[in-house]
Amino acid sequence: MNQNNKDDTGANKGLMDFIQESQQDVLESNYSETEENGNDDDFSDDEEEEFEDYEQILEEKGKDYVLLAPENLSASYLIDVKYDGKNEKAYVKLFNPDDEKVYRWYDSTNHLPYLLTTVKKTDVEHILKNEKEYIGCELVKRYNRLNQKNISLTKVLATNPLAIGGRSKSYREKIKPSFEANIRYHLNYIYDNALVPGLFYEIVDNKLIRKEPRLQDEVKKNIMAIFEGQSKEILELVEQYLPLFFAPIPSLKRCSVDIEVESEKNKIPDPNTATQKVISVGITNEKQQTCVYVLNENKKPIDRSKITVDVKEFDKESELLIEVFKEMSRYPLVITFNGDSFDFLYLNNRAKKLSIEESVIPFVLTRTQDIYLVNGIHLDLYRFFRQPAIRIYAFGGAYERNTLDELGRTLLNKEKLKHDKDIWELNLEELIEYNGRDAEITFELTSFKNNQVIELIIMLSRITKMPIDDFTRASISIWIQNWMYFEHRIRNNLIPRQEDILRLKGDTSTEAIIKGKKYQGAIVIEPQAGVWWNVYTLDFASLYPSIIKTRNLSYETINCSHQECKKNKIHETKHWICEKQVGISSMLVGFIRDIRVYWFKDRAKDQSLTERERTQSNVIQSSLKVLLNASYGVFGSDNFALYCPPVAESTAALAREAISKTKQYTEEKLGLKVLYGDTDSIFVHKPTPENVKELEKWSMDTFQIELGTDYIFRYCCLSDRKKNYFGITTKGTPIVKGLMGKKKNTPELAKKPFEKALKILSDVQNPDDLDNAKERIIKTIKRVNQKISKREFELEELAISVTLSKKIEQYDSWTQPLQAAIQLIINFPDGEKPTVGSLISFIKTKPFKIQSHDIKLSDKISKSNECSVKPIQLANKSDVDIPKVKELLKSTLIQLLDTIGISWSESIEGQKSLDSWFS
Ligand SMILES: [Zn+2]
Structure with missing residues (x-):
């Protein structure tokens, strides 16, 4: 328990109160509704018949678990949106916290799949006259951001999404040009109904209605103040997003599932054929209780004193599976590690093999090899954690390999059970413990740090409007694409085609320095090699997103059609930016940057808030950080739907300009030495606190971007290689950049002397100390070098x-x-x-x-x-190849030694000891 939490007297009404109150509100409003409408006749016989009709047309598979939503349902979390091909209808899954059940609500608005085209209605009708799935056309108006014009379009409607696109002769192939025809139907359904996954919805007379969370007036007022004076569009965004940030994050009931399969020696069980028995299934639930369902055909006695988890024994495999399926179906969220490719695939195919009835098998396999659940949602953590954006920006690169063992070890400090035997050699007790531990680790990966992972997923899912199923399996450019598509649709803007953006906005104009890149990238200022005392590194806070915001960068604003905007040139490129309209990406990226920097980031650390408030602020600021960090790169990547190389190129050019101007100002106006600079930071030698303040102010006035102090180095050593330095901060912390010894798969033999050297350097207080430190480092390394010669090491x-x-x-x-x-x-x-x-x-x-x-x-x-x-x-x-090992030691240490002026050939190898001559 956190100290602050205990001390919280409630005097400072915060987020926690707000959450409790708004939940209370929901409960109260439910009660009052039941009172008003609450006569039992509402569930009359007529409706039950309708209920049955629905069930008959449901897909057979897993139908035992599906609960259709009643005409009226109290506020529930929207956890998923899907399309039911058999019913030809979109549906949503709602988790009702009152009875903890998942309900399925089918679209009651007659929403239909469609595409848009400039082809006239009469021509469309001619083209599609023999198509059975064609329903009709409507005339619609959209705003085209690319040319800033309202246009009239024909909306072509069909009975099902495959008729629009996805088959060889679908409408999008027949009607050209067609717009918005590549968007998956359930996502279209989300945009058109402005649905937000992860928010509260209720059903009133079979209509889905969003339940607004109550915002604290004070909080709202303070946030609005941040955006005072900004454009109307931005203020609307604030209004639109506050409920998403502040609605309570559901504590979803959930469980993890992990299976063990009988395996013969040397054979890895194949989930596609599923020929071997499932011998045990571990399930951990949100109360952290683990139960292992174990196959015990010979009814061997199990020594319960040797196990720490609950056990259910089965003498028939099919019964075991059916029990597991039933248990899983009780949860709105089921977690696996690699369930898509193994556990669930195996269970699904094994169940078929054992002729288990379709109606109790809960899995839905998609064409893209994902496995969904009929009732709840399936979160495959393997797919989520392997996302580079999640690994790097959300977890700071804490894990390198995406394995259950490494994730458990680095994030939870909990490892898989290790034993010398292989799985087929374990006795029942060992198997149960082993399986139970895997299920526990899988579960805890979502619950550690107050459910950080689940909350991060739900928050990102709300912002990007992607259902959790899709979101956790897609790459970050797809998240951003979905987010931007949604924002286009709710503004009645036409979603542009990639080809139109490229045709109108052209290509890049600067020359790439790195091969394979399409344009010139970030700046690196030539390092001044040597040891420098009292160095400040100043960096621009989220430089790239800030530039996108302050310079109005977006696919539609770059190289606009207005003659008068052409004077608004971008440094070092042939591009210009529009001064007449606000770009949509500039607006969205700018908004999330501002709200992160000016609100959530500080609140995540604010000790005057409750722990719960800090955690929620931290979840939000981390989610926003993940999106911000990707917001620039996507424009330069052709798998992004709004790919626009001039936007990426201009952002990079403006970032270079910001750094060079800052360098110039620091040197010419302040008379200070700039030692180095890279991408978004510069190293300044011996600035006074006044100098730093002046630079901060100047940066704000010139670029409207904050320049802040990142590190203050007691001393810092720069080599003449770029991106290669280390420094010791005034607190004695070593900061190492690009040096080999930092890499995780460097062997211990080379890593240890590297770490030893860093330790020695961390204690250095002044130039005299440094000379002593160098002597000690040389000695240490020489000793290792000699040991290698004599093969005095362990493999x-x-x-x-x-x-x-x-x-x-x-x-x-x-x-x-x-x-x-x-x-x-x-x-x-x-x-x-x-x-x-x-x-x-x-x-x-x-x-x-x-x-x-x-x-x-x-x-x-x-x-x-x-x-x-x-x-x-x-x-x-x-x-062991001795010269190679020496080479390894050298390559690990040489960069570090370089920076402090130790020469390898002279100091380490130069005076060979007598011993080494004889080895
Ligand atoms: Zn313009």
Whole structure:
């Protein structure tokens, strides 16, 4: 329990009160409604008949779990939006917190799939006259942001989405040009009804109605004050988004599921054929209770004193599965780690194999290999955590490999159970414990730090308007695309086609310095090599999103059609920006930047708030950060629907301009030395606090972007290589950039002296200390170098550990981890076969050839047999290639040594000790 939470007397009415009150409101309003409408006759016989009609047309699969929503339903969380192909209707899933059930509400507005076109209605009718699924046309008006004109369009309606697009002869192929024809139907349904996944909705007379959370007047007033004086569009955005940020985040009832499958030696169970028995299934629920459903065909006695979880025994596999399906269906949210590709796929195929009735199998397999649940939603954490945006921006790169073990270890400090045996050798008690632990880790990945992951997912899902199912499986450019599509639709703006943007806005005009890039990227100021005392690093707060905002960058504002805007040129490019309309991405990115920087970021750390308020603010600011960090890059990536290279190019050019002007000002006006600069920061030598203040003010006046102090270095060492430095802050913390020793798969033998050197350098207080430190570092490294010569090391210290990212047969190149994996298979024919996710440890050796084998490899490498590594299990000290190890030590340390002026050849190798001559 947090100290602050205990001390909170409630005098400061905060978010927590607001949440409780608004929940109270919801409850109260439900009660009053029941009183008003609450005669039992409302659920008359007529309606029950209708109920049955509906059920008959439901898909057979998993139908036992589906609860159709009644005509009236108290406020419930919108957890999902889907399309029912059989019914030809969109539906939403609502989780009702009162009875903890999930209800399915089918569209009652007769919403239909459609596309838009400039082709005239009569011509459309001619083209589609023989199409059975064609319903008709409507005339609609849209605003086209690309040319700032209102246009009239024909809206072509069909009975189902496949008629519009997705088949070989769908309407979008026949009617050209067609607009908005590539958007998946359930997403269209969300936009047209302005639905927000994760918010409260109620059903009143079979209509879906959003239930607004009550906002605290004080909070609202303070936030509006931040945006005072900004455009009307921005103020509307504030109004639109406040309910999304402040509506209570549902504490969704949930469970995790993890399965174990009987496996024979050397065979990895194949989820597509599911030929082996499911021997146990672990389920952990939100009360952190774990139950393992275990197959015990021979009714062996289980020693309960050896297990820590609940157990349910089954002598029939089919009964076990049915019980598991029933249990799962009680939850609106079911979590797996890799359920899409393994656990659920296996359970689904195994259930079919055992001839379990379709109506109790809860899985829906999609064409894109995702697995949804009929009733609740399926969150596959493997797919969520592997997103680079999540790994880097939400979790600060805490984990490198996306495995359950590594996530558990780094985020939860909880590892998988380890034992020397393989899964088929475990006794029942061991199996139960092992399986239970996996289910627990899977669950806790969503519950640690007060449910941080679930809350982050729900908040991002609200902002981007993507259902959790889709959101957790899509890449960040798709999130941003969906978010922007929604914002177009609710403004009645035509969603532009990528080809139209490219045709009108043209290409890039600066030359790329990095090969493969389409335009010139970030600036790097030449580093002034050497050791510098008292250095400030100043950086621009979210520079790229800030530029998008302050310079009005968007696909429609760049290179606009107005003659008079052409004077508003962008530095170093041939582009200009519109001065007559506000760009939609500028507006959206600007809004989330401002609300993050000016409101949520500080509140996430504000000790005067309750812990709950801080956590929620932190969830919001992290969600916004994830989006902001991607907001610039997407415009330069052609898999983004609003791809517009001139926007990305201009953002980069303006960022370079900001840095160069700041450098110029610092040197010319303040007379200070700028030592280095990269992307959004500059290193200034010995500024006074007044200097720093002046720079901050100047930056705000010149660019409307904040310049802040990132680090104050007691001293900092720059090498003449870019992006390569280290500094010791005034608090003694080492900051290391780009140096080899930091990399996680550097072997211990080289990493340890690197860390030792950093430790020595952290204690340095003045230039005299530094000379002593250098002596000590030289000694340390020389000692290691000599030990290597004498082979005085353990093999483990040299191991490089890598997780296989693909199956063996999927490798196209003869990589070192693959070489090691192949050797393991050859030498341990009875061992577990390395595959995706297996951790391989190997050491570098002199080149040698491996014996021939019959392991299936991709054609490109099937003849490769020359290896330069050995798996640690097979290696001896005599295999170690000493010059290579020395090279490794050198490459790990040389950059660090460079920065403090130690020469490798002179100081480390120059005076060879007598010993090393004889080794
Ligand atoms: Zn213009």
